[in-house]
Amino acid sequence: MLFLNMDFSQAINQKLDLAPFASAKISVHLKREDLVFPLASGNKWRKLKYNLAAFKESNASALLTFGGAFSNHLAAVAALGARYKIATVGIVRGAELAHKSLNPTLATCQQNGMQLFFVSREEYRQKEEGKTVLGLKKKHGTLYVLPEGGTNALAVKGCTEILTPEDVTFDTICCAVGTGGTLAGLAASCKAHQHVVGFQVTKDASIPDRIRTFAPHENWTLVQHPLHRGYAQVSKPLVAFAREVLQQTGVLLDPIYSAPMLFQLVQMIKENTWTFGTNLLLIHTGGTQGIAGFNLRHGLQWPEE
Numbered sequence: 001m002l003f004l005n006m007d008f009s010q011a012i013n014q015k016l017d018l019a020p021f022a023s024a025k026i027s028v029h030l031k032r033e034d035l036v037f038p039l040a041s042g043n044k045w046r047k048l049k050y051n052l053a054a055f056k057e058s059n060a061s062a063l064l065t066f067g068g069a070f071s072n073h074l075a076a077v078a079a080l081g082a083r084y085k086i087a088t089v090g091i092v093r094g095a096e097l098a099h100k101s102l103n104p105t106l107a108t109c110q111q112n113g114m115q116l117f118f119v120s121r122e123e124y125r126q127k128e129e130g131k132t133v134l135g136l137k138k139k140h141g142t143l144y145v146l147p148e149g150g151t152n153a154l155a156v157k158g159c160t161e162i163l164t165p166e167d168v169t170f171d172t173i174c175c176a177v178g179t180g181g182t183l184a185g186l187a188a189s190c191k192a193h194q195h196v197v198g199f200q201v202t203k204d205a206s207i208p209d210r211i212r213t214f215a216p217h218e219n220w221t222l223v224q225h226p227l228h229r230g231y232a233q234v235s236k237p238l239v240a241f242a243r244e245v246l247q248q249t250g251v252l253l254d255p256i257y258s259a260p261m262l263f264q265l266v267q268m269i270k271e272n273t274w275t276f277g278t279n280l281l282l283i284h285t286g287g288t289q290g291i292a293g294f295n296l297r298h299g300l301q302w303p304e305e
């Protein structure tokens, strides 16, 4: 593991003083994972750490993975590939993207040396069995393949390192949920008196089973917001909310994960439907690399620092 040369400190827990929390007598802290690993979007570094080590121990010639056009996962794999001198290949959903200029996420991936292949949605669904991946395997020999979103057992192991011994004081741990890997790591590593609440950003029905594969106890709950469903969902109130939070707390949220999580938490507290604990730790999983692409795509002005 020495090659990773991890001189990162642990993330700080920042108290979030928003008016609805005070009136409901709920204490909320935000774990600033976004600040510790700016290169690789908070939880993506956690998810890649042991996979990168496994790659180094394997005889694979490159690390191949999958993602959408604005994927934080692709961005993280490319950035860490550049830093640790690992050849990376990205299979990107959307054959039509091959003929467009690269969006900020993909342009950075390419600058970081990631080889990009754009495939149809149909081929993308075939994942490792798709003809592009099969062709690459023939050409390059062994490839280390990571699933979309990077969730596997080693990724979950990395996410068990998010919580520290000091975090036992919290009764509830909250995170945003894409594939569920981060939540699984939190659920597997938290204490018996703690409960994990995951704010789901997609309708993906496979998430609970995936979490159960990696987390031994039913100490977690998923909640879904009626408005913020799907990676590409936009709402003006969400943008206004993110601006308010930035002004009041100095925290830059990302539009896909951390902002919808906090927005929904505030909603639930205001509506009196929050039935979990009163001493909360929210994980800021990063994702701010996606802001430039989000603004371009939606013609919006997400607040920036």
Ligand SMILES: *Cc1c(COP(=O)(O)O)cnc(C)c1O
Residues within 6 Å of the ligand: 041, 042, 043, 044, 072, 073, 149, 151, 176, 177, 178, 179, 180, 181, 182, 183, 254, 257, 258, 285, 286, 287, 288
């Ligand atoms: C990928 C990602 C998530 C979701 O993580 P999963 O382990 O896939 O559930 C949350 N927040 C950010 C910023 C991400 O990039």
